Amino acid sequence: MPKNCNFIEKLREVGLRPTKQRIKMCEVLYNREKTFHFTINDLVKIISEKMNEKISLATVYNTVHAFEKKGYLKEISIDSHKSYFDTNTSAHHHFFDEDTHELIDCDESDIDKINIRKKITGKKINSVEVLVRVASDNQTQK
């Protein structure tokens, strides 16, 4: 979803009623310079602490899943204990910082095109994603 767009119209377009909770969540998620990576817990904290809004936990879950279904959010699997979501819904790769638990998008140019030689009969490839895990290299330095 583009930054500063008319969220009310955008929501209506895909058949989601523009409630005040959904509009507020759009602002939190999409009025940003960079793409945003978050867990539900992060989001709930931002809404309640930074925005000083009260949106029920169930609504946050419902809305995140509704946005995901409509293609406005993408789920990223990194850690089996938490669900990460990404406002960048295009096919792209990630760096995951194991120290800070932060996700970083890769640009198209950061990783060469992946060539998959293996074919599985009767199956088509839905996505190819690379996860690069990084951590501080202090240990190896003097």
Next chain:
Amino acid sequence: MPKNCNFIEKLREVGLRPTKQRIKMCEVLYNREKTFHFTINDLVKIISEKMNEKISLATVYNTVHAFEKKGYLKEISIDSHKSYFDTNTSAHHHFFDEDTHELIDCDESDIDKINIRKKITGKKINSVEVLVRVASDNQTQK
């Protein structure tokens, strides 16, 4: 861990006491032709149904994590709702069948070497892993 190896010695080597629960779990996990991908739930079912053994759920969790810590199992993140483990602990890529929820190892030769151009200052790359999601392509066929 090699197939049909002396699990008792192997466990002692890394400082894990060879209890009957751990030896039984070694047999289930490592006495196989191919590498084994499983969730804790899968494993508990195999132990109780196929092996007709009773190992406490807490012990299965403890032991899987002990084996992981000692480098005999590797956790794979695919689905944020479940933890998958892999008896192949080397760096390698996976196919994930979204219909059957089955994981398939990629051979070295299945995917070209991945070239990462991006550098993150102060961080070293710990791993680079590719996940190829596949699903039935019935939809696109006549």
Next chain:
DNA sequence: TCAATAGTTTAGAATTATTATAATGTAGAT
């Protein structure tokens, strides 16, 4: 051989993330 002890197993309680429920509220159409 046998007791001491440190590590292990266990059932069940606790915790955490997520989803379901059912009552109340609200957007959009008439």
Next chain:
DNA sequence: ATCTACATTATAATAATTCTAAACTATTGA
């Protein structure tokens, strides 16, 4: 303004995992 279908909410339920503390057992060394 009223109706109706969809949304929101607090709370209960569920599922995966971890914690707890008591009972058990492999190892050590007398």
